[in-house]
Amino acid sequence: MMIGKNIRLERIINRKTGKTVIVPMDHGVTVGPIRGLIDMKKAVDNVVNGGANAIIVHKGIVKVGHRQSGKDIGLIIHLSASTSMSPDPTGKVLVCTVEEALQMGADGVSIQVNLGAPTDDVMLDHFGQISCTCMQWGMPLVAMMYTRGEKIKSEYDVAHVKHAARVGAELGADIVKVNYTGSPQSFEQVTSGCPVPVVIAGGEKLESDDDILDMVEGAIKAGAAGVSIGRNVFQHANPTRMIAAISMVVNDGVTARVAVRTLKGKQ
Numbered sequence: 001m002m003i004g005k006n007i008r009l010e011r012i013i014n015r016k017t018g019k020t021v022i023v024p025m026d027h028g029v030t031v032g033p034i035r036g037l038i039d040m041k042k043a044v045d046n047v048v049n050g051g052a053n054a055i056i057v058h059k060g061i062v063k064v065g066h067r068q069s070g071k072d073i074g075l076i077i078h079l080s081a082s083t084s085m086s087p088d089p090t091g092k093v094l095v096c097t098v099e100e101a102l103q104m105g106a107d108g109v110s111i112q113v114n115l116g117a118p119t120d121d122v123m124l125d126h127f128g129q130i131s132c133t134c135m136q137w138g139m140p141l142v143a144m145m146y147t148r149g150e151k152i153k154s155e156y157d158v159a160h161v162k163h164a165a166r167v168g169a170e171l172g173a174d175i176v177k178v179n180y181t182g183s184p185q186s187f188e189q190v191t192s193g194c195p196v197p198v199v200i201a202g203g204e205k206l207e208s209d210d211d212i213l214d215m216v217e218g219a220i221k222a223g224a225a226g227v228s229i230g231r232n233v234f235q236h237a238n239p240t241r242m243i244a245a246i247s248m249v250v251n252d253g254v255t256a257r258v259a260v261r262t263l264k265g266k267q
Helices: 002-012 027-031 040-050 059-065 098-103 120-137 158-170 184-192 209-221 239-251 256-263
Strands: 020-024 054-057 074-078 108-115 141-147 175-178 198-201 226-228
Touching: 002 074, 002 108, 020 074, 020 239, 040 054, 040 059, 040 239, 054 059, 059 074, 098 120, 108 120, 108 158, 120 141, 141 158, 158 175, 158 184, 184 198, 184 209, 198 209, 209 226, 209 239, 209 256, 226 239, 239 256
Parallel strands: 020 054, 020 226, 054 074, 074 108, 108 141, 141 175, 175 198, 198 226
Antiparallel strands: none
């Protein structure tokens, strides 16, 4: 089964660089049809044309927003869900199975765990079950590991983030997604303590292209295996060029400064 997992991983990770540019588009369950995700076919086409390695969507979106035309892209189906209307939006439940994802042709699955949340024990239990099933089927597993709860003063604190990343690795994730801690020096503590590839989340919409690309460059310098950036891509004025610029930093090793100039058409 490990052969199958390796084959699938090559569909979501650049096989030449060992790095990946993932665009999560699972926000429709959490917050509804926000700007950038109203027309899913267009949203997916935008990032495909920019050279993203994979997208993350919920199962119901696969038939309307994936692989419609043009180049192919890796498909990761998200198994976790909660809505902003819930009394506890941090409590994620499972809404899809690994077997369903396989039937739909997925190259990987993803789950979210909010450590520190009131029901983090339930989410960890789900993580263990999904990890076991992924091992049986040779399905790559992306674990979105966040720290959110009463004990968490800042979800960007390196002490929390490196712990969250390690939990993801310990419980069997093939790729771990965490928040960026703000500097290459601090984020190196995260990557050095996590024996599987780490990608950074994009977080809330940032003010400028420079901020986004500086964050990406810092993460890569610190040993990150790539990014999983949503709003800062699909809500960008030009998502295709934005994802191309991010890919330049992640997969081509160019600096944020060069990527920004290319993004703005100055080079």
